[in-house]
Amino acid sequence: MKVEIxxxxxxxxxxxxxxxxxxxxxxxxxxxxxxxxxxxxxxxQEAHIFKALVEAEGRVEVIIMTGxxxxxxxxxxxxxxxKYFGVGMKQDKExxxxxxxxxxxxxxxxxxxxxxxxxxxxxxxxxxxxxGTAPGMWFEERGKIYISLPGVPHEMKGLMESxxxxxxxxxxxxxxxxxxxxxxxxxxxxxxxxxxEPIEEALPRHIKLAxxxxxxxxxxRLTAFGASKPELEKEVEGFTQKIxxxxxxxxxxxxxxxxxxxxLARLESLKKTFATAESCTGxxxxxxxxxxxxxxxxxxxxxxxxxxxxxxxxxxxxxETLTKFGAVSxxxxxxxxxxxxERIGADFGIATSGIAGPDGxxxxxxxxxxxxxxxxxxxIQAKKFQFGKDRLVNIERSATxxxxxxxxxxxxxxxx
Amino acid sequence: MKVEIxxxxxxxxxxxxxxxxxxxxxxxxxxxxxxxxxxxxxxxQEAHIFKALVEAEGRVEVIIMTGxxxxxxxxxxxxxxxKYFGVGMKQDKExxxxxxxxxxxxxxxxxxxxxxxxxxxxxxxxxxxxxGTAPGMWFEERGKIYISLPGVPHEMKGLMESxxxxxxxxxxxxxxxxxxxxxxxxxxxxxxxxxxEPIEEALPRHIKLAxxxxxxxxxxRLTAFGASKPELEKEVEGFTQKIxxxxxxxxxxxxxxxxxxxxLARLESLKKTFATAESCTGxxxxxxxxxxxxxxxxxxxxxxxxxxxxxxxxxxxxxETLTKFGAVSxxxxxxxxxxxxERIGADFGIATSGIAGPDGxxxxxxxxxxxxxxxxxxxIQAKKFQFGKDRLVNIERSATxxxxxxxxxxxxxxxx
Numbered sequence: 060m061k062v063e064i065x066x067x068x069x070x071x072x073x074x075x076x077x078x079x080x081x082x083x084x085x086x087x088x089x090x091x092x093x094x095x096x097x098x099x100x101x102x103x104q105e106a107h108i109f110k111a112l113v114e115a116e117g118r119v120e121v122i123i124m125t126g127x128x129x130x131x132x133x134x135x136x137x138x139x140x141x142k143y144f145g146v147g148m149k150q151d152k153e154x155x156x157x158x159x160x161x162x163x164x165x166x167x168x169x170x171x172x173x174x175x176x177x178x179x180x181x182x183x184x185x186x187x188x189x190x191g192t193a194p195g196m197w198f199e200e201r202g203k204i205y206i207s208l209p210g211v212p213h214e215m216k217g218l219m220e221s222x223x224x225x226x227x228x229x230x231x232x233x234x235x236x237x238x239x240x241x242x243x244x245x246x247x248x249x250x251x252x253x254x255x256e257p258i259e260e261a262l263p264r265h266i267k268l269a270x271x272x273x274x275x276x277x278x279x280r281l282t283a284f285g286a287s288k289p290e291l292e293k294e295v296e297g298f299t300q301k302i303x304x305x306x307x308x309x310x311x312x313x314x315x316x317x318x319x320x321x322x323l324a325r326l327e328s329l330k331k332t333f334a335t336a337e338s339c340t341g342x343x344x345x346x347x348x349x350x351x352x353x354x355x356x357x358x359x360x361x362x363x364x365x366x367x368x369x370x371x372x373x374x375x376x377x378x379e380t381l382t383k384f385g386a387v388s389x390x391x392x393x394x395x396x397x398x399x400x401e402r403i404g405a406d407f408g409i410a411t412s413g414i415a416g417p418d419g420x421x422x423x424x425x426x427x428x429x430x431x432x433x434x435x436x437x438x439i440q441a442k443k444f445q446f447g448k449d450r451l452v453n454i455e456r457s458a459t460x461x462x463x464x465x466x467x468x469x470x471x472x473x474x475x
Numbered sequence: 476m477k478v479e480i481x482x483x484x485x486x487x488x489x490x491x492x493x494x495x496x497x498x499x500x501x502x503x504x505x506x507x508x509x510x511x512x513x514x515x516x517x518x519x520q521e522a523h524i525f526k527a528l529v530e531a532e533g534r535v536e537v538i539i540m541t542g543x544x545x546x547x548x549x550x551x552x553x554x555x556x557x558k559y560f561g562v563g564m565k566q567d568k569e570x571x572x573x574x575x576x577x578x579x580x581x582x583x584x585x586x587x588x589x590x591x592x593x594x595x596x597x598x599x600x601x602x603x604x605x606x607g608t609a610p611g612m613w614f615e616e617r618g619k620i621y622i623s624l625p626g627v628p629h630e631m632k633g634l635m636e637s638x639x640x641x642x643x644x645x646x647x648x649x650x651x652x653x654x655x656x657x658x659x660x661x662x663x664x665x666x667x668x669x670x671x672e673p674i675e676e677a678l679p680r681h682i683k684l685a686x687x688x689x690x691x692x693x694x695x696r697l698t699a700f701g702a703s704k705p706e707l708e709k710e711v712e713g714f715t716q717k718i719x720x721x722x723x724x725x726x727x728x729x730x731x732x733x734x735x736x737x738x739l740a741r742l743e744s745l746k747k748t749f750a751t752a753e754s755c756t757g758x759x760x761x762x763x764x765x766x767x768x769x770x771x772x773x774x775x776x777x778x779x780x781x782x783x784x785x786x787x788x789x790x791x792x793x794x795e796t797l798t799k800f801g802a803v804s805x806x807x808x809x810x811x812x813x814x815x816x817e818r819i820g821a822d823f824g825i826a827t828s829g830i831a832g833p834d835g836x837x838x839x840x841x842x843x844x845x846x847x848x849x850x851x852x853x854x855i856q857a858k859k860f861q862f863g864k865d866r867l868v869n870i871e872r873s874a875t876x877x878x879x880x881x882x883x884x885x886x887x888x889x890x891x
Binding site for chain 2: 068069070071072073074075076077078079081082083084085086087089094095096097098099100101102107110111114129130131132133164165167170172173190211213269271335337340341342343344345346348349350352353354355358359360361362363364365366368369372373403404415416417418450451454
């Protein structure tokens with residue numbers, strides 16, 4: 060089964076937004092053994108939609124469209140589809156109830172344009188959108204499947220997971236597919252590839268190894284296709300074990316997890332708490348940690364002491380330290396961790412201080428310099444990093460190295 | 476002049492990478508009045524490249540391809556193009572010198588595969604790539620222009636700026652293009668559309684209004700095409716002013732800006748400071764604020780007092796308040812803001828407390844309930860919101876409403 064993704068809307072064509080939906084959908088479809096053959100981004104004009112549909116029909120069996128389902132005039136997807144299939148519109152009762160209940164929940168009056176969101180082409184099956192007012196739509200015509208989803212990422216994802224993926228699986232004839240993911244950090248893609256060369260050479264044709272790099276992290280993904288799922292699982296687990304042995308120094312998590320999840324899981328086993336003090340990362344670490352459900356079990360909280368005065372007041376960093384060594388220094392980040400342990404009462408702590416940029420660098424401390432410290436009572440460790448000039452990249456990289464160092468440290472802390 | 480961008484390579488189709496190149500190229504082309512008509516992402520197979528080229532020729536005058544120009548076996552773009560045009564390959568002297576000098580600079584031996592990078596189809600003009608070993612290529616055939624660029628972002632950007640844009644400008648006859656963006660918050664897309672209906676009806680055919688919604692925010696974008704840039708600018712500014720009047724209550728920013736930028740700009744005008752205390756948003760607000768360069772001018776810092784003990788210790792929230800009303804209550808968020816003003820010494824503060832989910836709700840306080848407070852000395856305001864069940868969505872929505880309420884409040888604070 061081959062799929063074409065068609066994104067509808069000028070915002071992609073003028074470069075106002077980066078199309079992250081397609082990559083997410085391609086991964087989700089790949090996970091169930093469905094290959095994306097082409098991605099086409101087109102404008103929100105009826106003629107263009109028609110032409111793209113005709114072309115896609117010549118290439119694939121399933122066409123997934125995103126975008127153009129909002130209540131405003133530039134949202135023309137569903138009327139274009141009705142015209143394309145030569146059918147009228149109908150009101151969908153469930154979709155109307157959904158819109159009505161969403162507006163009721165937010166205490167807002169229901170406008171006529173919103174009621175119109177429950178209107179869909181007569182020949183479609185409605186895919187109920189629990190995260191928004193625009194229903195998804197599923198058409199089977201001319202031996203092909205056409206799916207229309209909203210372009211808002213969390214609505215699209217919700218519909219893909221709750222409706223599209225299960226319905227495509229029902230269509231059957233999909234090969235068995237097994238994935239395994241390993242998260243590594245602190246080692247580059249090409250070095251990993253070098254270490255894993257013998258494994259790659261030993262992989263049979265039906266198992267693929269992919270490298271998915273992100274700032275400071277590389278996710279390794281094994282994908283296997285075949286007839287028997289249990290056999291594939293056994294085979295993949297064998298290779299996974301071999302890879303884990305080879306990359307053990309850099310392995311963070313087996314499965315689809317994050318650094319934050321690994322840290323929280325480890326702290327739960329240790330029955331210990333931790334806290335964060337972030338200057339240059341400005342809340343990035345706190346946000347990553349608290350995005351994990353149940354983080355409050357081990358995470359007491361965080362400080363973002365952006366000003367020096369707050370570093371002194373909240374964490375007891377000595378004024379002398381700041382004057383003598385500066386806010387971006389080993390001494391300061393060590394005292395920040397000390398403050399987390401002594402003042403906040405955490406068992407462990409992480410601290411960051413750096414110059415994220417684009418301005419604020421000096422000759423001795425150029426933009427991109429970052430000090431990170433981490434530890435617990437009696438052992439505080441610190442390390443300096445030098446990154447580039449891009450503020451957002453520096454913040455993300457700093458957070459990643461801080462979390463990686465902290466996790467590596469936690470792995471050595473014995474269970475009680 | 477209309478352009479189609481064709482990205483060649485499986486990494487986009489399997490979702491391994493997000494295609495950021497196309498958005499960058501679309502913006503760069505839009506800046507000189509060239510419209511991207513379609514973006515197609517295809518696999519690195521000769522037959523697929525041929526088919527995509529034939530289709531694109533039916534749509535546009537200029538086809539820009541990226542990807543498939545590396546030294547490895549899966550990079551087939553230039554051989555496919557030679558075959559497509561029915562020509563042989565030639566060695567380009569300048570391109571060979573470029574490859575040789577790059578390898579010499581890094582002290583690496585020049586392999587045969589690298590020398591092959593200087594081989595190009597006979598009918599192309601070479602676009603010298605100063606940032607990498609794969610030359611760009613420019614073809615004029617059958618009344619169309621075909622451009623092939625490497626997929627590595629900084630190489631593609633370098634070639635676009637130094638070669639492609641200047642050569643396209645030479646071709647002349649480009650229409651002028653003008654964009655204007657307005658950021659609104661706290662009003663849904665459909666309500667905005669209702670308010671702006673008279674404007675939409677008054678818009679001439681060459682000016683388009685688009686609605687780009689995100690959680691809690693909607694970006695409005697006017698796009699105009701025409702012969703004279705100054706005239707278009709005047710026209711667009713006229714409509715922009717009318718829209719700004721109509722949506723003034725919800726207007727955050729004129730231009731491509733964020734809520735955080737608007738808040739920081741306002742505080743800089745007021746010469747005041749602020750701080751944040753986030754329970755349920757867990758650092759999301761701090762991160763948004765500190766992602767803006769120069770945030771430290773007005774932002775003293777933030778607290779993420781996840782545990783009740785920290786709410787008491789750091790912000791002076793009364794134990795009695797927490798016991799009597801709970802951490803998720805109007806009383807608690809008000810005391811959190813008070814703590815920011817009195818203990819942290821900020822002129823203004825924002826506080827959030829809620830149940831982000833997916834667990835932790837009760838009958839009285841279901842998942843998705845969020846209390847937000849904001850204010851300065853003498854005036855603290857608070858508001859309750861009820862969101863859904865998705866943790867990450869609740870966090871983002873809570874941060875957006877908190878920042879929106881705070882900005883609305885700040886707009887009323889008089890300049891000194």
